[in-house]
Amino acid sequence: MYQYIRKFTQKYTSGIVDVYRSVGWTSHDNENVIKIFxxxxxxxxxxxxxKVVAVTRALSDGVYNAAIYDVVVHSDNQNKGVAAEMLKILLDEFSSLSCIHLISTSGNEKFYKKSGFKMLKTGMAIYHKSHLEDEYTY
Known part of the structure; x- marks a missing residue:
């Protein structure tokens, strides 16, 4: 049985770091996790x-736009519907907004398309780290 917590408190920090590290995101340390959450x-x-098995977070102005970040499930708990449920919760909350943005990690585009996300015609980004620019831009 999964429990979906909607408020970040620092007691979850090390568990969240463990989730990120399980999928190779090693720059997410305790300090950074506290800041971003x-x-x-x-x-x-x-x-x-x-035990923390998955996390996601988003930023929204509550009127027009939202951006979903870091839909991450611990490597031991993937393919069990957890990411889809987290996404559903956020999409339900954002249903009155004009636009919900999300950048998928490579290889997960199909997953997000199943939830209604579409590729952008005019989406752009600036990446200050070359490995991210290589992965996400043309």
Whole structure:
């Protein structure tokens, strides 16, 4: 049974770091996790057996736009519907907004298309790290 926590508290920090590291995101340390989750307007932390197994976060102005970040499931808990449920919760909350932005990690585009996301005609980004620019831009 999964528990979906909607508020970040620092007691979850090390578990969240573990989730990120399980999928190779090693720059997400305790300090950075605290900063990004405190700055997010929407947070979901998924707990199973008292352990953090998945997280997502988003920023929204509450009127027009939202951006979803870091839909991440621990490598031991993937393909069990957890990411889809987190996404559904956020999409339901953002249903009155004009636009919901999301940048998929490579290889996960099909997953997001199933939830209604579409490729952008005019989407653009600036990446200050070359490995991210190489992965996400043309």
């Amino acid at each position: 405190n700055a997010s307007s929407h947070v979901i932390i998924v707990i199973k057996d008292e």
